Amino acid sequence: MTDRRAAEIMYPNQGGDWQIVLMKHPILHRGHAFLALVHGNEIVSELHGFGYSKNTGDRQTLATDGADLRGEETRTNLGTEPLGILKAGSREEIEKIWAKGAAAASAINKGKFDYKAHDPSYELGTDGGQIQNSNSVAYTISKAMGVEADADRVLQEKNESRRFSGWNRDLLDPKYARYVTPPVFPVRDAP
Numbered sequence: 001m002t003d004r005r006a007a008e009i010m011y012p013n014q015g016g017d018w019q020i021v022l023m024k025h026p027i028l029h030r031g032h033a034f035l036a037l038v039h040g041n042e043i044v045s046e047l048h049g050f051g052y053s054k055n056t057g058d059r060q061t062l063a064t065d066g067a068d069l070r071g072e073e074t075r076t077n078l079g080t081e082p083l084g085i086l087k088a089g090s091r092e093e094i095e096k097i098w099a100k101g102a103a104a105a106s107a108i109n110k111g112k113f114d115y116k117a118h119d120p121s122y123e124l125g126t127d128g129g130q131i132q133n134s135n136s137v138a139y140t141i142s143k144a145m146g147v148e149a150d151a152d153r154v155l156q157e158k159n160e161s162r163r164f165s166g167w168n169r170d171l172l173d174p175k176y177a178r179y180v181t182p183p184v185f186p187v188r189d190a191p
Contacts (some may be wrong), residue, residue, distance in 0.1 A: 002106050005139060014107050016088045017038060018089060018090060018094035019037075019085050019087065019088045019090075020035055020036070020037060020085070020087075020088075020094060020098065020145065021035070021038050021083075021084070021085050021086065022035060022059055022082070022106065022142070023046070023081065023082055023139075024081050024163070024164075025076075025078040025081075026081070027062075029163070029167060030094075030164070031160075031163045031164055031165025032058045033083075033134070033137060033138040033164045033166075033167065034080075034134070034138050035047045035101060035125060036150065037061075037094070037095075037098050037122065045074075046074055046076060046140070047071065047072070047073050047101050047138070048072050048137070048143050049069060049070065049105075049132060049133065050063065050069075050070055050072055051063020051115040051117075051124070051134070052063065052068040052070055052098035053067055053068075054066065054068055063115045063117060063133070065115060066068065067114070068112070068113070069115040069136075069137065070109050071105025071108040071109055071137045071141065072105060073105060073139075074118065083155065083160060084150075084157070085156050086142065086145075086147040086150040087150065089121055100144050101145045104141045104144030104145075105137070108137055108172065111171065111178075113131060113132060113171060113178060113179075114132065114178075115132065115181040116131050116132040116166075117133050118133070118165055119165070124151065127168070128165050128166065130177075131165050131166040131179075132166060132179040133166040134166070135169075136166040136169040136171055137144065137171065138151075138164075138167070139166075139167050139168055139169060139170065140169070140172055143172075152168075155167070
């Protein structure tokens, strides 16, 4: 966390310069959505979804299908752009909401989800079949925070609704039909 100003210490519930912001990292014609905790003009923390290799455990720059999908609170050096403010308020209020998002990221990790980057049918206007990726994590976190309607509104206002394949998938909904990577069988009859 950042240093607190004297006014914040004396009047901790005053002001509204803490924000939760929906951010994007463009990837060709698609993108990676995540949430940022912002104080003034400074990004304090970020909540992302990332793919991790099942073999090495390393975070993948561009995750591949079948990787481990994880939620993570971190700071990145991604080239990013803010899409819109989802919630603003006092430090105390915003940090309570942020904690709900961090708890959702932890619950996603406990759920052991497989990564499914994209589905060609998404380019044809469908919901993309079984896409389950970083954008699904961002949506799930926004829903846990209670700001998913604001996120949807921001995406519509910015005409960005189709940029984030995997959005609108609540990984923690008990009725959610998760993607599971098919097993890899050894090839035994190749010449």
